[in-house]
Amino acid sequence: MPLASYQTSVPVIVDDAKCIADKGCTVCVDVCPLDVLRISDMTNKAYMAYDECWYCMPCEADCPTGAVTVNIPYLLR
Amino acid sequence: MALDQIVDGLSEVSCDVLVIGGGTAGPMAALKAKLKNPKANVVLLEKANVKRSGAISMGMDGLNNAVIPGYATPEQYTKEITIANDGIVDQKAVYKYAQNCFEIIEELDSFGIRFLKNENGDYAVKKVHHIGTYVLPMPNGETVKKALYRQLRRARILISNRYMATRLLKSSDGRIAGAISVNTRTAEMLVIKAKAVILCMGAAGRLGLPTSGYMFGTYENAANSGDGYAMAYHAGAALANLECFQINPLIKDYNGPACAYVAGPFGAYTANNEGSRFIECDYWSGQMMLEFYNELLSGKGPVFLQLKHLHPDTISEIESTLHKVERPTRGLFQQGRGVNYRSESIEMHISEIGFCSGHSASGVFVDDNARTTVPGLYAAGDMASVPHNYMLGAFTNGSVAGIDAMEFADSHDFAEFDAADVAIERDRVMAPTAREDGIPPNQIEYKTRRLVNDYLQPPKVTRKYELGMRRLAEAREDMQERMIARNAHELLRALEVQSIMDCADMAAHASLYREESRWGLYHWRTDFPEKDNENWFCHTLLSKRDGKMTSEKRAVEPYVVPITDDEKDLYDKQRIRASA
Numbered sequence: 001m002p003l004a005s006y007q008t009s010v011p012v013i014v015d016d017a018k019c020i021a022d023k024g025c026t027v028c029v030d031v032c033p034l035d036v037l038r039i040s041d042m043t044n045k046a047y048m049a050y051d052e053c054w055y056c057m058p059c060e061a062d063c064p065t066g067a068v069t070v071n072i073p074y075l076l077r
Numbered sequence: 078m079a080l081d082q083i084v085d086g087l088s089e090v091s092c093d094v095l096v097i098g099g100g101t102a103g104p105m106a107a108l109k110a111k112l113k114n115p116k117a118n119v120v121l122l123e124k125a126n127v128k129r130s131g132a133i134s135m136g137m138d139g140l141n142n143a144v145i146p147g148y149a150t151p152e153q154y155t156k157e158i159t160i161a162n163d164g165i166v167d168q169k170a171v172y173k174y175a176q177n178c179f180e181i182i183e184e185l186d187s188f189g190i191r192f193l194k195n196e197n198g199d200y201a202v203k204k205v206h207h208i209g210t211y212v213l214p215m216p217n218g219e220t221v222k223k224a225l226y227r228q229l230r231r232a233r234i235l236i237s238n239r240y241m242a243t244r245l246l247k248s249s250d251g252r253i254a255g256a257i258s259v260n261t262r263t264a265e266m267l268v269i270k271a272k273a274v275i276l277c278m279g280a281a282g283r284l285g286l287p288t289s290g291y292m293f294g295t296y297e298n299a300a301n302s303g304d305g306y307a308m309a310y311h312a313g314a315a316l317a318n319l320e321c322f323q324i325n326p327l328i329k330d331y332n333g334p335a336c337a338y339v340a341g342p343f344g345a346y347t348a349n350n351e352g353s354r355f356i357e358c359d360y361w362s363g364q365m366m367l368e369f370y371n372e373l374l375s376g377k378g379p380v381f382l383q384l385k386h387l388h389p390d391t392i393s394e395i396e397s398t399l400h401k402v403e404r405p406t407r408g409l410f411q412q413g414r415g416v417n418y419r420s421e422s423i424e425m426h427i428s429e430i431g432f433c434s435g436h437s438a439s440g441v442f443v444d445d446n447a448r449t450t451v452p453g454l455y456a457a458g459d460m461a462s463v464p465h466n467y468m469l470g471a472f473t474n475g476s477v478a479g480i481d482a483m484e485f486a487d488s489h490d491f492a493e494f495d496a497a498d499v500a501i502e503r504d505r506v507m508a509p510t511a512r513e514d515g516i517p518p519n520q521i522e523y524k525t526r527r528l529v530n531d532y533l534q535p536p537k538v539t540r541k542y543e544l545g546m547r548r549l550a551e552a553r554e555d556m557q558e559r560m561i562a563r564n565a566h567e568l569l570r571a572l573e574v575q576s577i578m579d580c581a582d583m584a585a586h587a588s589l590y591r592e593e594s595r596w597g598l599y600h601w602r603t604d605f606p607e608k609d610n611e612n613w614f615c616h617t618l619l620s621k622r623d624g625k626m627t628s629e630k631r632a633v634e635p636y637v638v639p640i641t642d643d644e645k646d647l648y649d650k651q652r653i654r655a656s657a
């Protein structure tokens with residue numbers, strides 16, 4: 001059965017200008033309870049790879065540079 | 078390397094005590110086990126990262142069930158929980174918790190976690206329950222996880238993050254021998270041999286589907302997919318009163334607590350669309366949830382948490398708590414909707430169903446030493462059967478489990494498991510990765526949980542349950558034959574769906590077994606609408622026997638604290654009678 005990819009607007013956004021993943025930071029990726037953040041191979045910045053978020057906040061609270069913003073997932077906003 | 082690429086691998090390590098789940102109960106269990114025998118090896122295995130995992134990921138605003146000398150006695154608390162849980166309580170474990178929890182509060186205090194005190198330096202406990210006074214605010218509640226983590230590091234507990242436990246291992250004579258786990262980012266497997274194992278994997282929080290339709294918008298931390306319940310089941314341990322579901326009153330759509338325990342002591346209350354109170358007491362019980370449900374459907378819904386009548390300074394104080402700890406995105410949510418607590422009430426709704434003893438009474442059966450029915454296997458926190466346990470119960474019983482498990486490990490050698498069991502589990506775990514083509518886990522999970530809502534959510538109707546079980550069996554077949562996982566992250570979700578499916582089956586089986594109604598909304602069976610104390614004043618134990626799901630009755634242990642006849646029904650009288 002063929003698969004289609006499904007568009008979804010993700011709740012967590014990262015400000016590339018502030019993110020220092022390219023200098024080795026992985027804090028947000030490390031702390032997320034749902035393990036949905038990753039560092040992009042292309043930009044070397046953190047981003048939300050999977051839309052499976054508990055809107056809980058550790059990523060935003062623990063980011064050393066204030067690069068992460070957690071929004072309420074659209075379906076329950 | 079591609080994102081979450083699957084790596085083939087299997088390794089084995091061993092330890093004296095293995096704790097699975099590093100949320101709330103787990104860190105305390107690991108710490109106490111290690112302090113009991115500092116020379117022993119204690120491993121704390123966690124699916125996420127112990128720094129920020131579990132229900133208390135962002136801290137907590139208070140203790141819901143603190144038994145503090147001068148405010149309450151262990152006898153009073155045991156009585157209250159017995160009545161709130163409709164009498165089906167082995168009081169010994171509740172009483173032991175009530176006796177021990179003050180010591181744990183003082184210990185948490187020594188870790189740097191502060192509790193609210195009044196001018197005289199006494200703990201400032203608040204009344205929320207029907208009878209007694211047990212709620213204690215935590216002014217720096219956001220620091221809980223950091224404080225625990227410091228203790229774990231100091232005690233040199235070995236922490237393994239991002240390993241999801243999938244099955245327990247046993248010896249041929251039925252003793253616990255260890256556990257099997259999978260790395261959630263590489264799919265490499267790790268076998269951990271252990272003399273004793275403590276399960277602290279939290280509630281089964283991804284069982285029902287939230288009304289928003291967002292699969293991860295659950296009340297519980299969405300990492301708690303019921304793996305602990307499924308693992309205990311497959312290891313042959315008994316699970317108690319699973320039909321006593323967890324259902325909570327929550328902020329509609331946001332699906333987090335509002336929270337009456339924070340706002341209630343300041344004068345906030347639950348009201349209907351006329352602004353009138355309709356329940357006597359905001360403490361979360363099945364009886365209270367039934368009135369909540371009835372009100373929603375009565376034409377007097379929606380239901381609200383009312384606080385706009387309070388002084389603006391009081392509202393600011395409540396707001397700063399709600400928007401800072403526990404579920405801090407509450408503020409963002411209300412802001413997005415333009416809701417100001419000063420002028421508008423908070424619209425409430427009821428949550429999806431789950432298993433949880435922390436809030437209800439559905440859990441892996443344990444005695445007052447946190448022992449399950451499998452020798453060497455322990456459970457604590459939301460997934461263990463001590464009812465209405467909450468956070469302090471997770472800490473206190475985690476402590477009990479840690480100490481007893483280390484005593485067990487000190488007096489036993491490793492039990493031998495059969496290597497074939499590991500091979501079988503490896504095949505099960507990896508099966509979705511071997512398929513080229515099929516159905517992704519998110520679709521199977523959505524469908525399973527949608528079926529849970531359609532057929533298993535109370536009121537429980539026998540005919541609906543029978544149909545629901547047929548539909549679930551079809552979804553299970555898809556899951557077993559056709560589910561695919563294309564990377565390690567998808568494999569994590571694929572394994573979680575299997576736990577969710579097992580929990581759905583257990584929820585249905587347990588609910589059909591108990592032929593009466595009890596615990597208000599939690600077990601309201603329309604075909605058996607009355608409470609039947611003559612036949613059903615007992616626990617039900619569900620377990621796997623010869624590969625099949627079975628249920629049996631178990632007598633309630635004789636009470637330690639007697640309950641008089643006029644006290645028994647106090648929680649049944651939740652509805653405020655219309656005043657003439």
Ligand SMILES: Cc1cc2nc3c(=O)[nH]c(=O)nc-3n(C[C@H](O)[C@H](O)[C@H](O)COP(=O)(O)OP(=O)(O)OC[C@H]3O[C@@H](n4cnc5c(N)ncnc54)[C@H](O)[C@@H]3O)c2cc1C
Pocket residue numbers: 097098099100101102103122123124125130131132133137138139140141142240241242243277278279280296297298300301302304305333334338403404435436457458459460466467468469471
């Ligand atoms: C939103 C919310 C608000 C609450 N408010 C209060 C309150 O104000 N006061 C109060 O007293 N109580 C409150 N509670 C209840 C209290 O937080 C819980 O009862 C308690 O924290 C449960 O602890 P636990 O250790 O059982 O579970 P958790 O703390 O949830 O820990 C379970 C851990 O197991 C891990 N895990 C799960 N599956 C696996 C696996 N397969 N392998 C490895 N690890 C796994 C999870 O990642 C998690 O870290 C609240 C709960 C919630 C959800």
Ligand code: SF4
Pocket residue numbers: 014018019020021025026027028029045046062063064065066067068
């Ligand atoms: S924590 Fe902040 S700085 Fe670090 S990787 Fe994440 S977004 Fe970038």
Ligand code: SF4
Pocket residue numbers: 012031032033034035036037052053054055056057058059060070
């Ligand atoms: S809000 Fe929570 S679940 Fe969502 S990305 Fe951040 S840490 Fe992960």
